[in-house]
Amino acid sequence: MSVTRKAVAAAERIVVKVGSSALTTAGAGLDTGRLDALVDAIADRIGRGSQLVLVSSGAIGSGLAPLALKKRPRDLATQQAAASVGQLALAHAYAESFGRYSLTVGQVLLTSDDVVRRSHYRNAQRTLSRLLALGAVPVVNENDTVATEEIRFGDNDRLAALVAHLIGADALLLLSDVDGLYDGDPRDGATRKITEVTGDADVDGISVGMSSSGLGTGGMVSKLAAARTAAAAGIPVLLAAADQAAHALTTADVGTAFVAADTRLSARRFWLGYAAGPTGRLQIDDGAVAAVVRRRRSLLAAGITGVDGDFQAGDVVELVDAAQRVVARGVVNFDAGELPELIGRSSHELPPEQRREVVHADDLVPLRRASA
Known part of the structure; x- marks a missing residue:
């Protein structure tokens, strides 16, 4: 058995x-x-x-x-x-x-x-x-x-x-x-x-x-x-x-x-990953998928390629890959309206008050294994 x-x-x-x-x-x-x-x-x-x-x-x-x-x-x-x-x-x-x-x-x-x-x-x-x-x-x-x-x-x-x-x-x-x-x-x-x-x-x-x-x-x-x-x-x-x-x-x-x-x-x-109702989506590139899913790193603005939904800082959002598969969930640190001008930009390119993780690793739950 x-x-x-x-x-x-x-x-x-x-x-x-x-x-x-x-x-x-x-x-x-x-x-x-x-x-x-x-x-x-x-x-x-x-x-x-x-x-x-x-x-x-x-x-x-x-x-x-x-x-x-x-x-x-x-x-x-x-x-x-x-x-x-x-x-x-x-x-x-x-x-x-x-x-x-x-x-x-x-x-x-x-x-x-x-x-x-x-x-x-x-x-x-x-x-x-x-x-x-x-x-x-x-x-x-x-x-x-x-x-x-x-x-x-x-x-x-x-x-x-x-x-x-x-x-x-x-x-x-x-x-x-x-x-x-x-x-x-x-x-x-x-x-x-x-x-x-x-x-x-x-x-x-x-x-x-x-x-x-x-x-x-x-x-x-x-x-x-x-x-x-x-x-x-x-x-x-x-x-x-x-x-x-x-x-x-x-x-x-x-x-x-x-x-x-x-x-x-x-x-x-568990609540973050499976119970909470997500209020939006962040589309992320392949490098960000590997970082947040395999290496359990925070999501930075540089890895985001798109934003969908009307959410506020502190809400739960889904992270999706290029194929729109949900790969993780987490608590977002920005309002939806703040993110479009930040996506794809490295931290050193951002104003000091915006140089923070979009989703911190401590508030992020991977839902799918990333390939090596």
Whole structure:
């Protein structure tokens, strides 16, 4: 067994994410049989000494049948209405199911704002940590009843990756209706399942489609992004089918394992790299890419080739290469309006008051490996 799978099997604190398609069906809504089977596997792992946070989709899907809706609504207001009905049904189902094992459930509803803002980030962290300390099972979901297009996570896979780092999890388990990551459409018999991902090279160029169930918002695209986010932050990840939950939470010998980076990011650097909402972009040349990504140097004005967005000093911006790939994120030290006249100029060419880093190395998080 690989080191990563051993780490998942031995993890003391785990985040498990389950998707809508694994819990609900378009016609009948919430499938309590599937939910009970998931809870059985989770309760067994808790009984063996692990702490576990469950990030569960399914609120909107659970509200369709009670509201006589035949499919997931497209408009935000009806989605919120379905979520308000379905969230209650989902929480009740989890409380009853975990109650079979005398386990108490605590519901935690989050919006993107709760993670993007540093003060809210710490509040969420304290709440989840306290629930675990009290022996409860936190069940986390995006607060679909109030989230708008501007502040929603978009899918619970990303939310699960953020929560995993938030609570200092030892592993992240992503469960769906697919039994792993494939190099194409898994319904095509010619595709191959990838059993382990060690880095970007293993998944670059892979074509993954969106969910076809009509109930979820993610699909393999969001799961791959979430797995890479958590692994890059130092958290081992296992991607598996929901009906394999028992195996995933015992031997971890199923699905696709994502090898974690050697060093776990601090809370602040993780927030910078993956949680904070960027307000602009700085395009940088190849020399600057090598400096900030490989050598972990500060970004200077000389390496910038373009500026996009309306941001102020202190905001988080993305650094992109010539191909518009995001290579890093960081806190910018200039307003957007100040930079056009500085870009491409060496420090000695600038006035003394402007001879400072555009993004300091201490406030910069590389997101992509640079070639040697």
